[in-house]
Amino acid sequence: MSRPTIHDVARVAGVSLSTIDRVLNGRSGVRSVTQQRVADAMRELGYERNAAAANLARRRQDRLLFILPAGTNSFMRGLERELTQRADAWQFTSISVRTVPAFDDAALAEALQAVDADKTDGVAVVATDSAVVRAALAELRNRGVAVVTLVFDLPSSRRQHFVGIDNVQAGRTAASLLGRFCRGRPGQIVIVAGSMLVRDHAERRLGFEQVLRAEFPEQQVLPPLEGLDDQDIVAAELEAVLRANPDVTGIYSLGAGTRGVARALAVSGAALPRPSVVVHELTAHSRQALLDGSFDAVIHQDPAREIAAAVSVLQSLVQGRPVEPDAGRISIEVFLRDNLP
Amino acid sequence: MSRPTIHDVARVAGVSLSTIDRVLNGRSGVRSVTQQRVADAMRELGYERNAAAANLARRRQDRLLFILPAGTNSFMRGLERELTQRADAWQFTSISVRTVPAFDDAALAEALQAVDADKTDGVAVVATDSAVVRAALAELRNRGVAVVTLVFDLPSSRRQHFVGIDNVQAGRTAASLLGRFCRGRPGQIVIVAGSMLVRDHAERRLGFEQVLRAEFPEQQVLPPLEGLDDQDIVAAELEAVLRANPDVTGIYSLGAGTRGVARALAVSGAALPRPSVVVHELTAHSRQALLDGSFDAVIHQDPAREIAAAVSVLQSLVQGRPVEPDAGRISIEVFLRDNLP
DNA sequence: ATGAAAGCGCTAACAG
DNA sequence: CTGTTAGCGCTTTCAT
Numbered sequence: 001m002s003r004p005t006i007h008d009v010a011r012v013a014g015v016s017l018s019t020i021d022r023v024l025n026g027r028s029g030v031r032s033v034t035q036q037r038v039a040d041a042m043r044e045l046g047y048e049r050n051a052a053a054a055n056l057a058r059r060r061q062d063r064l065l066f067i068l069p070a071g072t073n074s075f076m077r078g079l080e081r082e083l084t085q086r087a088d089a090w091q092f093t094s095i096s097v098r099t100v101p102a103f104d105d106a107a108l109a110e111a112l113q114a115v116d117a118d119k120t121d122g123v124a125v126v127a128t129d130s131a132v133v134r135a136a137l138a139e140l141r142n143r144g145v146a147v148v149t150l151v152f153d154l155p156s157s158r159r160q161h162f163v164g165i166d167n168v169q170a171g172r173t174a175a176s177l178l179g180r181f182c183r184g185r186p187g188q189i190v191i192v193a194g195s196m197l198v199r200d201h202a203e204r205r206l207g208f209e210q211v212l213r214a215e216f217p218e219q220q221v222l223p224p225l226e227g228l229d230d231q232d233i234v235a236a237e238l239e240a241v242l243r244a245n246p247d248v249t250g251i252y253s254l255g256a257g258t259r260g261v262a263r264a265l266a267v268s269g270a271a272l273p274r275p276s277v278v279v280h281e282l283t284a285h286s287r288q289a290l291l292d293g294s295f296d297a298v299i300h301q302d303p304a305r306e307i308a309a310a311v312s313v314l315q316s317l318v319q320g321r322p323v324e325p326d327a328g329r330i331s332i333e334v335f336l337r338d339n340l341p
Numbered sequence: 342m343s344r345p346t347i348h349d350v351a352r353v354a355g356v357s358l359s360t361i362d363r364v365l366n367g368r369s370g371v372r373s374v375t376q377q378r379v380a381d382a383m384r385e386l387g388y389e390r391n392a393a394a395a396n397l398a399r400r401r402q403d404r405l406l407f408i409l410p411a412g413t414n415s416f417m418r419g420l421e422r423e424l425t426q427r428a429d430a431w432q433f434t435s436i437s438v439r440t441v442p443a444f445d446d447a448a449l450a451e452a453l454q455a456v457d458a459d460k461t462d463g464v465a466v467v468a469t470d471s472a473v474v475r476a477a478l479a480e481l482r483n484r485g486v487a488v489v490t491l492v493f494d495l496p497s498s499r500r501q502h503f504v505g506i507d508n509v510q511a512g513r514t515a516a517s518l519l520g521r522f523c524r525g526r527p528g529q530i531v532i533v534a535g536s537m538l539v540r541d542h543a544e545r546r547l548g549f550e551q552v553l554r555a556e557f558p559e560q561q562v563l564p565p566l567e568g569l570d571d572q573d574i575v576a577a578e579l580e581a582v583l584r585a586n587p588d589v590t591g592i593y594s595l596g597a598g599t600r601g602v603a604r605a606l607a608v609s610g611a612a613l614p615r616p617s618v619v620v621h622e623l624t625a626h627s628r629q630a631l632l633d634g635s636f637d638a639v640i641h642q643d644p645a646r647e648i649a650a651a652v653s654v655l656q657s658l659v660q661g662r663p664v665e666p667d668a669g670r671i672s673i674e675v676f677l678r679d680n681l682p
Numbered sequence: 683a684t685g686a687a688a689g690c691g692c693t694a695a696c697a698g
Numbered sequence: 699c700t701g702t703t704a705g706c707g708c709t710t711t712c713a714t
Contacts, residue, residue, distance in 0.1 A: 005690090006692065015701085018700065019701080024692090048429055050397070050692070055692090057705080169679055175679075276521070334677070338514040339510060339673040339674075359686080370683055
């Protein structure tokens with residue numbers, strides 16, 4: 001009737017609970033004949049282990065720490081919100097969050113060093129790329145703590161996994177969209193970069209130019225505009241570029257300069273057809289711009305999925321379970337006005 | 342140190358475990374003074390209930406049944422795979438699956454009537470719209486079983502929730518994409534419909550035409566091509582249409598005729614620029630077409646999310662928890678060649 | 683109105 | 699190598 005338990009298996013196999021437990025958890029000290037008997041009994045009964053009961057008895061808590069940059073970046077705040085609001089969504093896992101000044105290698109390295117390895121099983125960190133950070137991360141690993149990078153990767157560091165999107169693919173996706181949006185209107189494409197971090201901006205730009213050059217050669221990519229993610233700078237510079245190049249057909253904003261882009265478009269709005277616009281990250285502002293028609297598409301990564309993947313990977317790492325190579329790969333979402341969540 | 346348990350709360354409040362349990366579960370038989378004391382103790386200790394332990398002790402299993410159409414529709418098979426492979430992903434929930442002949446109202450009604458209300462707490466059904474089905478569904482509700490519709494809705498029936506995408510929005514999304522893809526190339530747009538079910542095809546078409554007419558009036562929408570989701574019919578008819586209309590700029594396939602579309606394009610491939618193509622559902626075939634460049638975008642709904650949402654909504658319903666109105670809303674995903682999962 | 687005690691399905695010492 | 703026993707945190711009789 002109800003699901004068989006280890007008691008049933010023990011009875012059928014004619015052994016004790018401990019023996020069942022041993023084979024169930026692959027512990028040593030069971031003759032292979034006995035193992036076989038137990039395995040047969042399990043198969044016969046269709047036994048399925050009750051993970052909740054196991055965790056309860058084990059009374060293990062995975063203590064995970066998330067280290068995020070402070071500041072107003074809405075994506076980072078989204079991650080933090082996800083973490084604090086759904087703190088109880090993960091059974092047998094206790095999660096804490098620390099924020100450190102953004103783009104401050106020293107501060108980040110310090111935070112990594114300050115991790116108490118006796119009270120922390122795993123760390124997810126939004127990393128900046130620098131020698132001190134790499135060193136601190138390696139040392140954390142040496143102290144027996146599992147480490148994954150989140151959002152920004154640190155390849156060839158000692159981090160065990162990366163959880164985030166593939167930024168080259170994100171750039172390629174943007175180009176596929178924008179190239180199609182601008183087809184039949186040869187002209188210039190403006191890339192608005194920022195300063196979130198060198199690596200991921202470079203990757204997005206790379207992917208973007210790969211696809212645009214190969215598939216939409218009628219578009220000329222202008223030298224990227226460095227807006228430092230400051231909306232005033234972005235607005236001013238972009239406005240100037242638009243004025244100087246009346247044939248701009250498309251704009252790709254790969255950083256956080258989204259609001260500046262919207263402002264520049266509003267000002268130079270008279271010119272028609274207005275350029276097609278693809279930006280990153282769904283925020284209140286980009287959503288609004290999508291709705292009023294000034295942006296065409298938003299490339300997004302979902303904070304909820306990102307956090308869920310990080311927790312899951314860290315749990316596996318901490319518990320010594322195998323982790324599939326692409327467990328941390330987050331899907332690149334595309335939003336238009338009509339499929340906004 | 343470790344999370345406080347009801348033992349701690351009991352000690353601090355100076356009462357027994359049972360009393361804690363009573364207030365925790367809102368059972369009667371506790372003086373309000375005592376309730377207050379307990380509540381204070383919980384707050385003081387920062388008590389959080391351990392849901393797994395509660396479920397274990399309660400030993401309740403939600404018995405859910407999924408009724409899906411049989412046949413080769415890859416989306417339906419995707420749902421079934423999700424259900425059977427991840428059967429153990431939902432703690433304290435046992436899931437069974439039944440398939441019934443597709444588009445057979447009588448068979449579906451019969452399956453609904455055959456549900457054993459004593460052994461089933463909730464049902465998720467991919468419904469077809471007919472009086473017998475509605476009646477059978479209502480009767481199932483009367484027998485005390487929770488019911489949600491999945492993928493296809495049955496509004497104004499007694500189903501308690503719908504889990505699936507908004508098909509009008511899906512159609513609008515397709516039009517936003519295709520309209521932009523075809524901009525600057527005035528011409529005709531072909532809609533390839535099928536026969537999956539009248540309702541959702543009609544809704545997709547509605548949304549599609551809404552947006553196309555309003556925002557891309559330079560495109561003329563041809564009368565929809567009824568391919569009955571049969572690839573041979575779709576291929577033949579579409580080929581004829583393409584031959585007759587050399588100015589076809591875009592194709593929207595809103596049903597399951599995807600393979601036929603690919604074939605027709607391969608045959609009439611000579612003509613350039615080839616029409617832009619947006620189809621529904623990511624399958625091995627549509628993925629391939631995306632990769633080889635014959636399709637531009639795929640509108641998708643994720644079977645995994647769909648199943649997860651259905652299970653979660655049914656659990657809430659069965660356990661009498663409140664369900665947010667849009668708990669069943671699944672997001673509409675957009676895939677291009679470059680953001681394929 | 684409140685408490686004691688016996689589990690839920692599994693794990694973890696500790697004995698044999 | 700295998701079995702016994704005492705819980706994990708919570709619910710549920712059944713007393714009081």
